[in-house]
Amino acid sequence: MTALLQVTDLRVTFAAGTAVDGVSFTAHQGRTLGIVGESGSGKSVSSLAVMGLHRNAIVEGSIVFDGEELVGASPSRLRALRGSRMSMIFQDPLSSLHPYYTVGEQIAEGYRLHAKASRRAARERAVEMLADVGIPSPRARVADYPHQFSGGMRQRVMIAMALVCEPDLLIADEPTTALDVTIQAQILELIKKIQEERGVAVIMITHDLGVVARVADEVMVMYGGAPVEHAPARQVFKTPGHPYTRGLLDSIPRHDLGGGGPLQAIPGSPPSLLTPPQGCRFHPRCPIYARASAEICATERPAFIAGLACHYPGAAT
Amino acid sequence: MSPLLDVNDLRMTFRGGVRAVDGVSFSVRQGETLGLVGESGCGKSTTGRMIVRLLEPSGGQVTFDGRDITHVSRRRLLPLRGDLQMVFQDPFTSLNPRRTAAQIISGPRRLLDRDGTIALLERVGLGAEHADRYPHEFSGGQAQRIGIARALASRPKLVICDEPVSALDVSIQAQIVNLLRKLQEEEGLAYVFIAHDLSVVAHMCDRVAVMYLGRIVEIGDRKTVYADPAHPYTRALVSAVPLPDPDLEQDRERIVLLGDPPNPASPPAGCTFNPRCAKAQNICRQEAPVLRLVRGRQAACHFPD
Numbered sequence: 001m002t003a004l005l006q007v008t009d010l011r012v013t014f015a016a017g018t019a020v021d022g023v024s025f026t027a028h029q030g031r032t033l034g035i036v037g038e039s040g041s042g043k044s045v046s047s048l049a050v051m052g053l054h055r056n057a058i059v060e061g062s063i064v065f066d067g068e069e070l071v072g073a074s075p076s077r078l079r080a081l082r083g084s085r086m087s088m089i090f091q092d093p094l095s096s097l098h099p100y101y102t103v104g105e106q107i108a109e110g111y112r113l114h115a116k117a118s119r120r121a122a123r124e125r126a127v128e129m130l131a132d133v134g135i136p137s138p139r140a141r142v143a144d145y146p147h148q149f150s151g152g153m154r155q156r157v158m159i160a161m162a163l164v165c166e167p168d169l170l171i172a173d174e175p176t177t178a179l180d181v182t183i184q185a186q187i188l189e190l191i192k193k194i195q196e197e198r199g200v201a202v203i204m205i206t207h208d209l210g211v212v213a214r215v216a217d218e219v220m221v222m223y224g225g226a227p228v229e230h231a232p233a234r235q236v237f238k239t240p241g242h243p244y245t246r247g248l249l250d251s252i253p254r255h256d257l258g259g260g261g262p263l264q265a266i267p268g269s270p271p272s273l274l275t276p277p278q279g280c281r282f283h284p285r286c287p288i289y290a291r292a293s294a295e296i297c298a299t300e301r302p303a304f305i306a307g308l309a310c311h312y313p314g315a316a317t
Numbered sequence: 318m319s320p321l322l323d324v325n326d327l328r329m330t331f332r333g334g335v336r337a338v339d340g341v342s343f344s345v346r347q348g349e350t351l352g353l354v355g356e357s358g359c360g361k362s363t364t365g366r367m368i369v370r371l372l373e374p375s376g377g378q379v380t381f382d383g384r385d386i387t388h389v390s391r392r393r394l395l396p397l398r399g400d401l402q403m404v405f406q407d408p409f410t411s412l413n414p415r416r417t418a419a420q421i422i423s424g425p426r427r428l429l430d431r432d433g434t435i436a437l438l439e440r441v442g443l444g445a446e447h448a449d450r451y452p453h454e455f456s457g458g459q460a461q462r463i464g465i466a467r468a469l470a471s472r473p474k475l476v477i478c479d480e481p482v483s484a485l486d487v488s489i490q491a492q493i494v495n496l497l498r499k500l501q502e503e504e505g506l507a508y509v510f511i512a513h514d515l516s517v518v519a520h521m522c523d524r525v526a527v528m529y530l531g532r533i534v535e536i537g538d539r540k541t542v543y544a545d546p547a548h549p550y551t552r553a554l555v556s557a558v559p560l561p562d563p564d565l566e567q568d569r570e571r572i573v574l575l576g577d578p579p580n581p582a583s584p585p586a587g588c589t590f591n592p593r594c595a596k597a598q599n600i601c602r603q604e605a606p607v608l609r610l611v612r613g614r615q616a617a618c619h620f621p622d
Contacts, residue, residue: 180356210559251491259519265491
């Protein structure tokens, strides 16, 4: 299986510090990669770098999309790819939609630009897309403004906008975090259905391990700007290799297991990117380090080998 | 023993006739946690705010510790404030940025001296070194600990927690849930725990009330309600929560509700859940169901599961 997107050793540096420090992953057609992490883990910054959406950031490493290197590509080349061959949906659909334009105009815009379609054809296409994403009476609603839609319906509009040019890669950055759980279920079903029908590669970025368990084939767990574990979804959930993954899974409240008892919390808080800890970035919170107090964890950053960045691989399971 | 808090037919109608809370009744015993769950706009936060009188109820009654406090004057309410506290969702907007942690915790009434403040800081997992810092110097989890310490300074009997962990990272959420549980054991506190996250509520509460469009649709013991919901909305809500286990996610039966919750300004006739309910019959469109006993808990449904 050839990779549609291959990211190798990505580094993103802002004036304030390095947000992403050595991230590699691939995305394949028809498959979903889940990128999980807490705030500041670098999961969103990585995906924005793929889309070339960073200003004032130094992007290093390699991002190869369908055989083409995107690091250092011209802004006009990135513009040509964005919205046509790769698209993104964001967490908050209201702030990502323009309040002054009808949803039809916003969906049609990308289609007119990339497919060089006429105004009328683009409008027809917008109606078709609204129907595809499950908006009732699309012909009437195409002329409505974003504020006339509910949160879930707005996210459907965003998805219609992202898919209008039939992209090969869809990056969804916390697409359901702002939505209620019953609406979240609808949107996740929709993304899954679209993927099955069109065979797009999906990168699902989220803090919610439940969402990842529902949709992802493969999971990359990020901490402090770099991946700590990357494996097939089932393996990550059943036999997590990294103590952070293990801790994260144990700290999630589960209503299906009866609830009631205390939770297994991870002590401390996620690191600041401005002053990341020396050595393994997880070591100040790590139970293995606390137990064995291994000096290497505090001094040396573990290399990412066989899907795991830990000096004591296997100790977590 | 009479309950610590008794809420009876509580109502809140905002301008424009929006009935945000439409006849909610429940009680909370001393040392107990009642979870109030529901999606945005269901009236759970409005209910919490009416209990502590941040909002003036439009109707109904709130009885706290045997006293009717529904319309007590501000002056009479003040002595009760100590017994009835609140923890908010966003620790940063609910802490004064120009006061140190110690000033925030001891409050305008200087409830605690320096030693007392530091002792309380230690009980919520912080220390003396944090006493003179300002809110912006704390992480989200630490700031929420200060919000909790502030609520506890007056040794309350009841704390209303309004989404206290939903702004926090997963690993920090668990810390705060555990802290709230520990403090409850130590102090014999009662909580009304308001949240949209059913899993968090499952770890916090003894009983749970599920709200939909301003009303309680199901209320009962946590285990009874979660293990075998009687109301179709509760059933859908429980099944919609993603579980961190790919095998379970693949196999489990999931009820995906159609559409959105209706606009509370113009709620549908009959059962307000009927437009999204797979079991809706004619009577559901005509007559609003009332809470009645169904298999060990109360549910408001004409055709409970």
